[in-house]
Amino acid sequence: MCLGIPGRITEKYERDGVPMGKADFGGISKEICLAYVPDIEIGQYTIVHVGFAITELDEASALESLRLFEEMGTLAEELGVAGADTDA
Amino acid sequence: MKYLDEFRNPDLARALFDDLARMTTRPWAIMEVCGGQTHSIIRNGIDQLLPDQIELIHGPGCPVCVTPLEIIDKALAIAARPEVIFCSFGDMLRVPGSGQDLFGVKSAGGDVRIVYSPLDAVKLAQQHPDREVVFFGIGFETTAPANAMAVFQARQLGLANFSMLVSHVLVPPAIAAIMESPGNRVQAFLAAGHVCSVMGTWEYEPLVARYHVPIVVTGFEPLDVLEGIRRTVVQAGSQARCWRTPIRAVRHEGNVPAQKMLADVFTVTDRKWRGIGAIPRSGWRLSDAYRAFDAEVRFQVEDIRTEESPLCRSGDVLRGMLKPNQCPAFGKECTRARRWARPWSPARARAPHYQYRPPRRWS
Numbered sequence: 001m002c003l004g005i006p007g008r009i010t011e012k013y014e015r016d017g018v019p020m021g022k023a024d025f026g027g028i029s030k031e032i033c034l035a036y037v038p039d040i041e042i043g044q045y046t047i048v049h050v051g052f053a054i055t056e057l058d059e060a061s062a063l064e065s066l067r068l069f070e071e072m073g074t075l076a077e078e079l080g081v082a083g084a085d086t087d088a
Numbered sequence: 089m090k091y092l093d094e095f096r097n098p099d100l101a102r103a104l105f106d107d108l109a110r111m112t113t114r115p116w117a118i119m120e121v122c123g124g125q126t127h128s129i130i131r132n133g134i135d136q137l138l139p140d141q142i143e144l145i146h147g148p149g150c151p152v153c154v155t156p157l158e159i160i161d162k163a164l165a166i167a168a169r170p171e172v173i174f175c176s177f178g179d180m181l182r183v184p185g186s187g188q189d190l191f192g193v194k195s196a197g198g199d200v201r202i203v204y205s206p207l208d209a210v211k212l213a214q215q216h217p218d219r220e221v222v223f224f225g226i227g228f229e230t231t232a233p234a235n236a237m238a239v240f241q242a243r244q245l246g247l248a249n250f251s252m253l254v255s256h257v258l259v260p261p262a263i264a265a266i267m268e269s270p271g272n273r274v275q276a277f278l279a280a281g282h283v284c285s286v287m288g289t290w291e292y293e294p295l296v297a298r299y300h301v302p303i304v305v306t307g308f309e310p311l312d313v314l315e316g317i318r319r320t321v322v323q324a325g326s327q328a329r330c331w332r333t334p335i336r337a338v339r340h341e342g343n344v345p346a347q348k349m350l351a352d353v354f355t356v357t358d359r360k361w362r363g364i365g366a367i368p369r370s371g372w373r374l375s376d377a378y379r380a381f382d383a384e385v386r387f388q389v390e391d392i393r394t395e396e397s398p399l400c401r402s403g404d405v406l407r408g409m410l411k412p413n414q415c416p417a418f419g420k421e422c423t424r425a426r427r428w429a430r431p432w433s434p435a436r437a438r439a440p441h442y443q444y445r446p447p448r449r450w451s
Contacts, residue, residue, distance in 0.1 A: 003124055003308070004230065004282045004337075018241060033207060036233055036346040047285060047337050050177065050227075051205025052234040054346065055285040055337040064096065068309055079204070 004047035004054060005079060006062035007032065009040055023048055026066045028079055095132065095310055104314045105137055111321050112139045117273045118320055119266070121259060122149035122280035124308035132310040134317075142317065145273070148262050148361065149280055151227040152179045156360040158394040159226075159255040160185035166222055166253060166387045167193045167200050173216060175209035176224035178202040186394050206238035206252075213242065213250035222383045225252040230282045232256050232372060233346035236353035239374065239381050251383040254373050257359055259283050260291045261370035267299040271409065276302040276320040276328075278313065281338050288342025289330055296330045305332035353378055 007023030012034060014020065019034040023046065030051070037046055037053045045062035046053040057065075095101035120126055126146045129135050135144045148154055164185045167174035174190070181190040181202065194200035199219075203209050206223050213221035225235040235252065242250040259279065266274055279292060284305045292303045302323045306316030315333045323329060332338050352375065359371025374382045384390045404410040 004285070016241065016245060018237070030204075033205070033234070033237060035237060036343050036349075038345060047282070049230050049282065050234045051207060052237065054230065054233065054282070054343055055339075057337050061337075065307075065309065068096070 004049040006045050006057050006065045007048045007053075008045050008062070009034075009042050009053075012042060021053075023053070025079055026070060030079055097311060100311060101314060104311070104318055108142070108314075108318055108321060109139050111318070111324075112141050114324060115141045115143070116275055116321060116324075117143045117145055118276045118278060118317060119145040119147040119274045120149075120278040120306075120313065121147040121263070122278075122283070122308065123153075124282075125149075125278055125280065125306065125313050128308050128310050128313050134310060134314060138317070142321070144317075147266075147277070148364065149228065149259070149283075151231065151257065152183060154257055154361045154364070155180070155183065155226050155255050156362045156394075157185060158360070158392055159253070160189075161394045162384060162389040162392050163190065163224055163253055164188065164193055165389050165392060166383055167198045168196070169220070169387065171220050172387075173199045173201060173212055173219050173221045174224070175201050175203045175206075175212060175221060177226070180224055180226065206235050207241065210238050210241050210245070210247065210250060213247045214245065217249060219249060220386075221250050222387075223250075223252045225254040225256065228257055228259060228280075228283055229287045229350075230280075230285075232350055232354065233286060233343070236349045239353050239378050240349065242381060243378065251381045251386045252374065253383040254354075255359070256354065256372035257361065258356075258370050258372065259287075260295060261367050262361070262364075263292075263295055263303070264299075265364070265367045265370070267295075267301060273409070274301070276304070276323075278316045278320070279303050279305045281305055281307040281312070281332075284332070284342065285337045285339075286343050286346050288347075289332060289338065289340050290342070292330045296328050300328045302328045303330045305330075305338055307333065307337075 005025055007025045009021055010024050010029065011022040012019070019038065021032055021034045022029055023032045032048050033052045034040060037056060040046055040053065040056055045057040045059055047055050047057050120129060129144055160183055163174070166172055167190055176190060181200065183189055190200050206225065209221055209223040223238060227235065239252055263277060266272060289305055295301065296303050302320050304316040304319045306312045312333050319331050319333065354372035355375040356369050357371050357373040358366055358368050360366050361370070379385065401410055401415045
């Protein structure tokens, strides 16, 4: 849960009055809360922490970080994807 | 030990190491605050490639590790109740309280569920109006906006069956406590970029001024950390500064909408840190406006008081008095199987040591 993972916004919508959306993390899609990045647009990158976008990020940095997470084998764990190795 | 060619940009890494070797004219004890930085340092062998005069000390930046024993005991008491669905980040399930851990409660029939986001717990409360849904709200400033939103949304939705067990901790008071602890050796800090993307860097400037200690905000990538160390060392002999490596995600003011939400939902409180003890005004609890969502009050566990084992030397590890592998418990009672048994040992501050440099007796 410690880290922030860069994701690309693919959808924006509201649920129960809260700005939500979907983000793509190197092929894994997750629902995320966009309440703290009100100006973000579809196609832009953000850092996501426990399901919340916390800041905008440029594409080059995002892709570099994603590559690193994949290399460390922690991407699935941080995204809470089933079957992930949580023993890290 | 890793090699330079394993860095994403070996030439840049080599240049940074060469630069450091040239510039380092005095000993430095630098604390990296965040567990993510620690992983990066150990995994890439940064500490072994640095000039001998630079010592890195693993800091307190692991929310799982610093959550105090008595909060774990409160979580266990609440999670064992038949009417409760207890939701937590997965990391917390294997942290032992005085006796068992949340996995133990789960295998004994407790309804303990791992969630990815605190909003998942709110959703569960909507789906199960006949049950009490409790979320274990731990973490540093990075996680707090998410937890705050869950409580805010529960109130908006009128969910009387949702509550949160809150144990939030804050980085700046911990830095102050370290600087003021007797015999402190830390001379500079590498602060965590993710925390600062929420809170900004403005909170750190008064610390730099008060303690004359350089604070450099870095990401967790090896080159970020390396550049942070270089930016620290370059400050030798000049006035200490707060600086951030060019990590794109950190602004001076931080995330203003998130800070507004935090100010509404939480209020500053004294907080115990596992292995360290109480630090004044070092955490958040729910503000009075959200008191109705406080699981400690709802389930009457406020009176549970537990003290740490006196054998644990984790507080000394935190303050840089002791290396993780110098603790008598390292590789003995603090083993991989009981990796969470002591905060700075099997937990995150030591986990990188185990993962990348296991003790010889390790099997």
